[in-house]
Amino acid sequence: MSTNELTLTPSQSPSLVNNKLSLSPSQALGAVRRPVNTNGWRAWLFTVDHKKIGIMYGVVAFTFFIVGGVEALLIRLQLALPDGRILSADKYNQMFTMHGTTMIFLFAMPTAAAFANYFLPLQIGARDVAFPRLNALSFWLFIAGGLILNASWFLGGAADGGWFMYAPNSGPVFSPSNGVDFWILGLQIAGIASLIGSINLIVTVLNMRAPGMTLMKMPVFTWMILVVQFLLVFSLPVITVALVLLMFQRSYGATFFDVSQGADPLLWQHLFWIFGHPEVYVLILPGFGIISEVLPTFSRKPLFGYPFVVFSGASIGLVGFGVWAHHMFASGLGPVSVAVFSMATMAIAIPTGVKIFNWILTMWGGKIWYSAAMKFAIGLVVLFTIGGLSGVTHAVAPSDTQQTDTYYIVAHFHYVLFGGMVFGLFSGFYYWWPKVFGKLLNEKLGSWNFWLMVIGMNLTFGPMHILGLQGQPRRMYIWTEARAGEGFFNFGFWNLVSSIGSFVLAVGVLFFIINVIKTSRNPERAPLDPWDARTLEWLTTSPPKVHNFDRVPVVHHLDEFFHRKYEEDEANHSMKSIAIGEDLIRAEEDAADADIHLPGPSYWPLLLAIGVAVLGLGVVYGTPIMVVGALVVLFASFGWVLEPSVPEAIDFDSPSHDGHTKEIAPLG
């Protein structure tokens, strides 16, 4: 979308030219030449630029959002009236499984990855992530995982065991279609993508912050993303084990979940939820991070209690590893385990509550600007609180055993995930759109977008509380008039309300798409600092140049950009303006660093991802395909290692920022 808008600055082109000249074809494994001067689609396919990768993550993830949304609408159509005939029982099972899987792994996580990729280096004053090629590999592996997951629709039916795919139900006896095999492979590959991405981002945050930016001067969004990456590093391997065991059982005859052989049916549940619960915070914390940027900006006040928000986020992440069994209260764990996990779960409400009060106090007494981004942020605070309260009722084990596997659970997690995470992401879209594309999204359409989504979401998920408490089981594909009950709390009325609500919600999302199309056709450029923002990503042009910052900023304050614009008036303790954002950006341009080198584009991440995908398909389609995949992986790995990441001869870095874009062979 913004290819044409990204122009090379004079200071940057010499190194690229030099890069091209200094590379002989023989250096890149003797066969192919490195794609240094790319344009058009090649500039996207072989890019290692974190901003382009971020945009691609966003576009693909939003596409999956629409796919998952259509699946949700089909589910609601089926349940709108008694004896629904839209879907068969089998298709219905596939639909809710793929809806959950798509929304979590192919929409929510990659959209957070999109924001993280794009803004994390900008917020810490870096020129790229620590390992640009690994970053590209993460993205292509995510695509491979998403395609494999969804290919199952056309290759014998999608997975049908629910998003947590409990074994032994997902074993070969009860789930004979190869949908589960595709599901395993898709998640396995998407998991590798997330693992690589998380290592990459942690190293970036810990090692590549601009001079002066201590950990406690980092923007909250960066902090929350850092916590999320630690959660991923330590939780993904556990689901990897679960997936591998299930794969061994389904494809190679192992017995891990075969109860007739004496297997323990709780093994999968434990392994899955040791990953699955931290995953919940993986989904919500980026949203928390985004609104912790948006609320202060649009309240014209600093974030209330910054260290509390940061440490609350970190403690949510930490305690999040010790509460997984609250998903299993109905499975007969025994009173001691249930008591411990119940207490731990309630304890998580404390840091979460701290955050909510911090956000409210940030707005308190502020000059609030109700922009679309701000509306979504306030929406998150309100809706997440509702979801959080129903969450506390799950922490109470006796109450939870009544709610397990009813629509009450569905209501709860949609309030926290849709009301929390999705509203956070939409807040981010409106807040950062001018940064990424240089244009402001239309505020009026944004308002429609917001209100329709709020109304739609409450109409859809609110009634589910009632349905669940009345006993409607989750994942039931049909309900009958005879058992719907009577009076105000009958199933029929509330199911219909919920289904109508889901279409209101869909229209709300449609308004966002219309807004995007309209904005892309609008020639008007956004101001460089449209929101009078506070953090470093605004201290550069919109969209940012390839090398992000003309001069690596030296940081003295939390909210550095704000403190360059305002200083405290000693007389009456108010902030007075000392500079305008646009002037500061221009000043940076004038003082640009002389020589900036950037890592060159590469074929290998894409090729390696294709190899991994083929290797994975070999599990379903036989060993020969696996061998082909393995050979491609081997070839691409050697090509990668032997590709000179940054030749010494063009290492033009001036000492002050050396290391910020440096990529060192062979791991990068």
Added chain:
Amino acid sequence: MADIATHDIDHATDNATDHATGHGHHSSTGLSNNKLAMWLFLGSECLLFGGLISTYMLYRGRVQNGPHPSQIYDIPFTSVSSFVLLMSSLTMVLAVSSAQRKDDTKTNLWLLITALLGATFIGGQVYEFTAFYREGLGFTTSLFGSSFYSLTGFHGVHVSIGVIMLLSLMGIIKKGKITGDKAEVVELIGLYWHFVDIVWIIIFTLVYLIPS
């Protein structure tokens, strides 16, 4: 807070000076990006083996009609191959030390010996698997069989990948293809190698030595 800020900027300046005189690169932690990434990866691997080991511990007594662990384990044989693997950590240390002294010949020699010791261990594992299979323990025989082969097999794959990395590293050093800090690359693979060895000590203790 202000003190910390000043300190950090000073720190950055130190690093910049370091660079000017040709030492190292600036990073906020002082660890290089590659090394930090390797540590994080190994941290993640701990959980991977943690999951597999837990599965084995849960299932080690569940043998159905197949052989029981105590019937097939050959402790003296596995002790010898464990010793071989442990010795490879020593030779890996010697390789890293030679690389730091920029002695390519010795680096290559120690890398080769490390790879050979690793390959010997893998050979031992292949022999062991074959013997167990002949005695009636297949991958699909019992929960014990599935979890034993998965755990030790995963470890074996890790050692094999390590051997491939060691041999590739020798080739790359010989052709002078390393653009960065050569000693650090050797050290990174060394970190991986030691990790795989340490995991084996845990597996050997839990799987072979503690009776089920």
